[in-house]
Amino acid sequence: MTPSWILDILAGVMLLVAAISAGRLVLTRSWAGSARETDIDVAHLLMGIAMAGMLVASLATLPNGVWDGVFAVLTAWFGWRVCRESRGEGVRVLADGHRIPHLVHSAAMLYMFAALNAPAATGSGGGMSGMGASGASMPTLSVPVVAFIFTLWLSVYVVLDLDRLSGPGHAHGSYFAVPALVGAAAGTGSVNVAAASAAPVVTDASRATVPGQTTGGSHPAGGGGSLAAGSPSGSARAVLLSPQLAAGCRIAMGVTMTFMLIIMI
């Protein structure tokens, strides 16, 4: 069987993703006040909790039927958002669309819960012992070809996300530059979280533009979402709200989901 400690580690990573997403939701509600990507953070939060419960039985929270409903709603929501995106961008949305990976993630979760077959009881306690079947062996998925298709799709999004994060637009690990840029903006007295989180966009070798700086440190949308920059807590918040961290969560989730689909085939 797949060693239980591997499942424990992955469940821990999923709980971390859920915690980060919860933190992002709390921060954006409390300080930014603007309509950020709440749906994505909510999806990550729910997926993290659900996947942790699938991986480790003791972390299971809701009955499978409830999760079915949750991910059906999320899939429908992201499907609708992707349709809206596609009106402007056409089929390009399939490769470039901002929410299509979330649609695939939600659909994969829905499939996993809907297609799950009860495991044969062996008492071994190893391998995907979650889903409320304590002491059972690995469950399997119906229609495994769908799991295979999702696996390929998720793998593609994982590598695309990594490529985007490390590509020319994100040269030299801009994720790590966020706190420094926020600190640099401290002279303005404050910097908006949303602006700071979006800051590390390098346009060419000689210029790096921080939206918060270009607008005099205030967020274009207003909303009173400022916090003290330069302080450790301000930097931590900026990191927590950075799009790179959200992409990192998505990558972790994609890898874990791929793992789960494959070992349940």
Add this chain to the structure above:
Amino acid sequence: MSDIAVADGEAARRGNTSAVALDSWRPPDTRRVLQLSLAAIWLLDGVLQYQSFMFTKGFGQMLAGTASGNPGVVASPISWDANLVEHHAVLLNTIFATIQLLLGLGIAWRPTLRVALAASIAWSLGVWWFGEGLGEVLNSAASPVNGAPGAVIIYALLAVLLWPSDRHAAMTPFVAARAVGAPVARALWLVLWGSLAYFALMPANRAPQALHDMIGGMASGEPSWLAALENHAASLVAGQGLAASIVLAAALAVIALGVYLPRPGARATVVLAIVVAAVIWVFGEAFGAILAGGATDPNSGLLLILLAAAYWPTRIAVTAPAADQRVGAEEARA
């Protein structure tokens, strides 16, 4: 203020902060797309290695089976390695799976691309010997239909051909030629597909029921629709081993030589290669037997398709050596 910063402001106004950062991403060039495809396959490979079966003694026994029929000098290290894996299955398989997963992630992460590609070559050669018994090429059991000369050696070949450098001509006829040059790339193609044609004609593959048994054997453990597909395909070649081998060998030989043809012929050759590889992957390899569980990789068909894509004739103008990690080349279709 730059244009991008203006665009960022617009996106931020919409409250779309992730889009702000990710919108600056530019679509990768063809070679990068192929590198990312290779990364995705390595990722899949790594995840497959985490399946339950791989953590059992059965995995070590499976490795030991690849020693069969190989010369002693090849077989002895395989047996030693298999014995080691059998006794330390959890530890060693965890390491194997994690390495393969990291190779995929490393190829996708641009700063580690070269390291990951180089490591993938070393790893592939090791697995080819210790995990695949050199793809059975030395024991007369190799067949292009069941994965010869070993899927993992094609990973290594792809890593060489997709290496991120442009040290040769300013104009290259296809992506695979960018790193090693067109003559070397064509020679590698000729050797690979030529060897497949040779394997197809080996006595074990010419036997009347050889192809039938090989394809029919893939049905075991597969979902009903795929098993039916396999059984139907097997029945089509029942008793036709010699004729099927000759047809297959002829097609593979045409593919091997076709890369030297002028552009229209080369394109037709690549299309034929993709079709043959797809047929092998579906009917001969049952998608790498992934749906049956216990597969260690997606097998050779998928990789042959990726390899063929790297030989698709285009006219590529290499703009600058330093640009190979960025959107380094502009491709102008003839």
